[in-house]
Structure formats: structure tokens, C-alpha cells
Amino acid sequence: MSSHPAIKASEITEGDSPSAPGAVRVLTGTDDSTYRERLVGLDDAHRALTYEILDSPLPVSGYRSTMRVWPIADTQGAFLTWHATFDAADGHTPQQAVTAVTEEAYAPAIAALHQTLS
Template sequence: MRASEIIRGGNGPTPGAVRLLTGVDGSIYRQRLVAPDNADRKLTYEIVEAPLAVLGCRSTLHVPPVTDTGGAFLTWHATVDPAQGTTAQKATTVLEAACAPAFAGLHTITA
């Protein structure tokens, strides 16, 4: 992503806050924060707008600690509604490809 900013709902992790993401190619993504859970280290959000073959997507990121190493483990679970004319498998593949660079970037900045 080239840029990320909260455009509605405050500066912190507030349910309903909307984040605008701009891809390196200029594509626009909007995500709505559904449920931040600091105690359990989880974050659930919905894609509101994206140039992807999905009508709806709700994702949860969970970062449980790895106690023996002091590190953490990232899990991502998404429920996807494919766009008309697209299969669930194709929508999943497109979403995974779109998110992979962001997850790789997380590893880079936290390593």
C-alpha cells in the first residue's frame, strides 16, 4: 500500500471507523473496523470498497504471542461473498493475493 488514513470515526481503534487505503497502483480500498479486541489481540474489519471480485468480506486478524520465543504468530480468517459471475474459489484467490504483500510487510517491519 502507498497510503493509509482514517477518514471517518476518529484516530483510534473505534468500531465503525473507516480507513482509506491507496495501493501502489492508485487503487482505492475502504475498510470498516468492526471489532477491535486489544485483550485478545484480535481485529475484525469489513471491506467496504475494493477493486476485487468480492461483494463482501469480513476478516479477523489474530496475533497470539509465542511465549517460548517472545515473538507472535499472525492468523487471518476471512469470510468472502464473491461478486456476480465469480466463484468463491476465484474470489478467495484474488483476496489472498491482494493481502499477501501487506502480511509480508508486517513481517518486515516487525522482524
């Protein structure tokens, strides 16, 4: 199960392990949309993972993202960075692509993560 509020199911469809680079998962949205993602890299030592979106309803192409968790020693907390590169899909403006990624994907995911960890 996913902790993203817009995702109701997640299934590994390729690869021997969900944490091995090359693994592909299919996410099913609460609206029955589907997303296919491939794990590109997982670096436990640097607390980082990189993935790419293969197919999705988002108006983007060439999406590749890296998430990294940075420890904050003073507070015993953590800081998350989430960096992505992508282009607007055909028929969409760059602003539509950015808005979709930041408002439909990142904002609800980060809010759910924050609530889970609070």
C-alpha cells in the same frame, strides 16, 4: 502510511479515532485503486481486530475479517491468524475471489509484516 506494499496512503474518513469501532478508512493503492474499510471491533485484551471491506477492486462481496496475534511464550515470538469470510462478487468465481484475497492481499501483507519485524 500503510505497511502493505500495494498501499501508498491511508486516510480516516469517518469516526473520531482510527482505533474506535465504526471508523472508516480509505486506502489508496500504488495503482491508484481505492479500498474502503470499516473497523468493526478492536480487542486489546485478546490482541484481535475485526474489519470489513465496504468497497474495493477485489472480486469479493461481504468481506469480513479478523486478525489475531497469539503470543508464543517459549520463543517470545508471536503467531498471527487472519480469518475472513466473503463471497465472490458478481461475475467472478469463488476461486478468483480466494486467489485475489490470498495472493494480492494476504501474502504481500504478511511478507511485509515479517520483514518489518525481522
